Amino acid sequence: xxxxxxxxxxxxxxxxxxxxxxxxxxxxxxxxxxxxxxxxxxxxxxxxxxxxxxxxxxxxxxxxxxxxxxxxxxxxxxxxxxxxxxxxxxxxxxxxxxxxxxxxxxxxxxxxxxxxxxxxxxxxxxxxxxxxxxxxxxxxxxxxxxxxxxxxxxxxxxxxxxxxxxxxxxxxxxxxxxxxxxxxxxxxxxxxxxxxxxxxxxxxxxxxxx
Numbered sequence: 329x330x331x332x333x334x335x336x337x338x339x340x341x342x343x344x345x346x347x348x349x350x351x352x353x354x355x356x357x358x359x360x361x362x363x364x365x366x367x368x369x370x371x372x373x374x375x376x377x378x379x380x381x382x383x384x385x386x387x388x389x390x391x392x393x394x395x396x397x398x399x400x401x402x403x404x405x406x407x408x409x410x411x412x413x414x415x416x417x418x419x420x421x422x423x424x425x426x427x428x429x430x431x432x433x434x435x436x437x438x439x440x441x442x443x444x445x446x447x448x449x450x451x452x453x454x455x456x457x458x459x460x461x462x463x464x465x466x467x468x469x470x471x472x473x474x475x476x477x478x479x480x481x482x483x484x485x486x487x488x489x490x491x492x493x494x495x496x497x498x499x500x501x502x503x504x505x506x507x508x509x510x511x512x513x514x515x516x517x518x519x520x521x522x523x524x525x526x527x528x529x530x531x532x533x534x535x536x537x538x
Contacts, residue, residue, distance in 0.1 A: 329360045330408045331534075332401075336415035336426030338368045343458040343496045343523075344414040347530040351412050351456070354534030360410075365401060367425045372398035374428035381436035390446045392432045402433060410452050411484075412534065416496075417459040420470070422477070430480070437483040445483040452486035453478075454533055456493060460510070463494045491533065493526045 333352050337344035348364070355362045373396065380386065380393040392402055405411055415422035437447040455478060459466065474490055481488045497519040499505060502512035532538040 329410065329536075331355045331360045331362045331410040331412060332405050332408045333362065333364045333412040333534075334401075334414070334426075334429065335364070335366045335368075336413060336423045336429070337458075338423070339416075340366055343493065344416050344456060347456045347458070347493060347526060348412065348414045350527045350530040351454075351534030354531035355410075355412075355536075358535040358537075360536075363404060367423075367429060370397035370401070372396045372428060372432070375431040375435050382440050390436050390448055392436050394432070398429065398432055405433060405451065406447075406449060408449075408451055410454070412454045412456070414456040414458070417457055417461075417470075420473075422457065430478075434480045434483050438480070445485055447484050449484075450486050451484040453481050453484065453488045454491060455489065456491045456530065458493045458496045460496065460498065461494060463492070466492050466494050491529070493523075495522065497523070 333348050333355070335345050335348050339345060345366075352362055352364050373394075375392075376394050378394060381389055381391060383389075386393075390406070392399070413426065415426045421427075437445055439446050457474065459470075461470070471490075471492070474492075478488055478490060495515070495518045497515045498507065498510065502510065502515070529538065
């Protein structure tokens, strides 16, 4: 089994990255072939609307033909059985780099003739979303929104799951920042009591046992 893991956070060692690293560890322990990438290390844009992937004279329509740092990664994803994504939520949305990646991945997979999938494979997707809001606020305000946001991933012909990781710790020392709207004590309590369970869940998802 081939698994691609993509970190859509600018931080390489904080909440989102730690979850993805645990998922990677679980996948490796389960014997999967795993590749891990930090999207912020790559130089790429979202869809350029060049429409080359929709032309009638190309041999492989389900491919983004724009050449940049995302080109080889998209080819690897097309051959993968699983895609594991992670992003913090900034102002109610996943990061811009993750959005750019999704545009380049999904748009070629969608037929403009009948809006069916022309994706040649079957790729299941797990998405870790780290956020400041608590679990109840997530269910009330964001759960349906993110289901709609990631709905286009159905063009990859697999199962898409969203794993919310709520009430995360934003910084080790809140006293250094203008962040009085948050309770440092509460955030650190959640870090100590809830985040270890989130890491365990990430490992299990990576291993394929959840």
